[in-house]
Amino acid sequence: MQKSSRNRKSWKRASRAKAGRGAKKAKAARQSARHAAGERANKQTKLLDLLRRPAGASIAALSEASGWQQHSVRGFLAGVVRKKLGLELVSSIEADQRIYRIVAAKQV
Known part of the structure; x- marks a missing residue:
């Protein structure tokens, strides 16, 4: 029996949200390191x-x-x-x- 598409979509959203938190912190750390080094951040x-x-x-x-x-x-x-x-x-x-x-x- 196949899961409904609604359940699959909510599972994907939850896993993306968890992965996004760490990625945002890492990106902020990279940007602050570049900015501290004197390079234009953006x-x-x-x-x-x-x-x-x-x-x-x-x-x-x-x-x-x-x-x-x-x-x-x-x-x-x-x-x-x-x-x-x-x-x-x-x-x-x-x-x-x-x-x-x-x-x-x-x-x-």
């Missing part, structure tokens, strides 16, 4: 460095540095920079271009 750190400059960065500059499309960069600014990291992001229009800068962490 695109996020590149973009944050550009945003922390006193001159700031435009959407076009951030898009070019990351290889992302402009709507993806805007999503990164709203979702990661503002919400997830809690950084204060300000924008201003200079020479017909909107420039984004990270000022400091939000005051809670």
Whole structure:
């Protein structure tokens, strides 16, 4: 007699979840080791460095540095920079271009 597909699917999900926990910890350890060694960990750190400059960065500059499309960069600014990291992001229009800068962490 064959098990129902419902039981098989739930078993697969449970085993994947268990395997994923160890993999996430290992990945975080590798990233922190690379970051400690001075190597750029990922695109996020590149973009944050550009945003922390006193001159700031435009959407076009951030898009070019990351290889992302402009709507993806805007999503990164709203979702990661503002919400997830809690950084204060300000924008201003200079020479017909909107420039984004990270000022400091939000005051809670």
